[in-house]
Amino acid sequence: MRQGVTVILVCCGLGCAVPAQAQLASDLELNEVLRTTLSYHGYGAEVADADVGDDGVLAAxxxxxxxxxxSDQRLGTDETEIALNLPFKSSRRRDVDADLGALQQSLQQVQQRYRAWFFSGLIRDAVWEHRLATLQLEQSRARAALILELEQRAALQADAGAIPGYAALLLTQERLDAELRVADGVARRRAAQAGFSALTGLPAVPKQIAETASLPAEPDYSQHPQLALLELGRDQQQALIALTDPAAADWNLALTARSLNGPGPTENQYGVAVDLPLTFIEVSNRASEVQRASLSRDFSLQRDSLRTGIRTQWITLSAEAQRLRERRELLLQSARIGQRIEAQLLTLRSSSEMEVELVIRRLLEVLERRSEAALIDAEIQHNAARLRQTAGLAL
Incomplete structure (x- = not known):
């Protein structure tokens, strides 16, 4: 009996915990959603900066x-030699290593910026897909409820002979179509919710998803994460190519100990040998030159392609924003007129099937315009979020 009561209490606690978690998730800001998402995918502040300290003086x-x-002679001399070779980094090699260390640190920072920007785009798409699906569902339900009310009124009027029975059948058909749209809307919102949860690990979409930061006039290409990552990758490859230059050749220090054992007393010899490349002599390295030329060519192509893609996307979205603003004004005017049209259409009475169908079609058009007007603000904000993403701005 006690076990049964315990199970019931645990189930009740779990049932209360899920709504509580959903409520907490819905109150999060988008930047908090981003941090949660990065942590959910195994990224976060635990990534350490690269160590750019002294890497030592030995090259290997x-x-x-x-x-x-x-010796094969009875009175010959036997020779034993031990040598310790120490390859030291040249001054050019030490400079390149220092550059590589600084580049690695910069790459880690830019990679974090790129990752935040990348997941910001996924989050923006997910939250606005859910918001648009929710608004569309609300409009579909309102449409279905109004058509149901009209259907019920038309059925009573048809029974009384005020309007033909065709009107009630037509409204029944429209109600079924509206209910199908509601079912599709429910499925779309459910899919959007599932996609958001799979991306972020959160049980609910935040309530506040409109970004308050001002929209830039145009993308800042010098700070865009994609271009910054590409440029640092180019710099890193150039530094690696520089290591193959003759001027970066290593220095070598050899410490030698030799023992000569012959007929006379044993002789021990100690020596030091230094191998220093003469860097003041110009030596052509065709392989490095080809690598640099190929790297520069590939970088220019990729940079131009990225900049063109960003610019094209920005222009397209800016034109779409202008179109949406103009459409909003027209839809608001249409919605105001539609309210007056709707009030007059609902009072019309006719015994002609054609006139009744025309009235119903006009009324459905009014409802469709009202639905578009209700969605246009969300579409404008979604467009602004896409513009921020194109400009390289994270949440």
Whole structure:
């Protein structure tokens, strides 16, 4: 008995926890949604900056060599030699290594910016898909409810002989179509909710999704995450190519110990050998030159392609924003006139099937315009969010 009561209490607690979590999620700001999403996908502030400290002076692992030369003469001299080779970085190599360390740190920072921008775009699409689906569903339900009311009134009037029975049948057909739109709207909103939860790990879409930051006049290409990441990748490849230049050749220090064992006393010799490239002599490196030319060519093509794509998308969305604003004004005017038309259409009475059908069609057109007017503000805000994404702005 106690176990049964415990199970009931746990189930009740879980049932209360889910709505509470949904309520908390719906109160989040979009920047908090972004942080949650990054953490949900395994990214976040735990990524450490690259260590740009001293990487040491050795260019490679030291090597130890040993040799033993045995004389074939009875009174010959045997030779034993041990050498320690220490490859040191040249000054050019140390400069390139320092540049690579700084570039790695910058790349990590830009990668974080790019990741935030990338997920911002996914979040923007997800929340606005849910908002538009919700608004469309509300309009579909309002449309279905009004048509149902008209159908019921038409059925009573048809029974009384005030209007032909065809009007009631036509409204029944329209009601069924409206209910189908409601069912499609429910499915669309459910899919949007599932997509948002799969992306962010949150149970509910935030209530406030309109961004308050001002919209830039045009994209800032110097700060765009895509272009910044491309440019730093080019710089990193150039630094790696620089390591193959003759001027970056390593220095070598060899410490040698030699023992000569012959008829006389054993002789021990110690020596130091230094191998320094003469960097003041110009040496052509055709492979590096080809790599640099190929890298520059590829970078220019990718940069131009990205800039053109961003610019084209910006112009397209800006034109769409202008069209939506103009359409909004016309829809608001149409909605005001539609209210007057609707009031007059609902009072019309006719025994002609053609006139009744015309009245119903006109009334449905009024409802359609009203629905478009209710959605236009959300479409304008969605367009603004896409413009921010195109400009390279994260949430």
């Amino acid at each position: 692992l030291p090597s130890l060599s040993a040799s033993r030369l045995q």
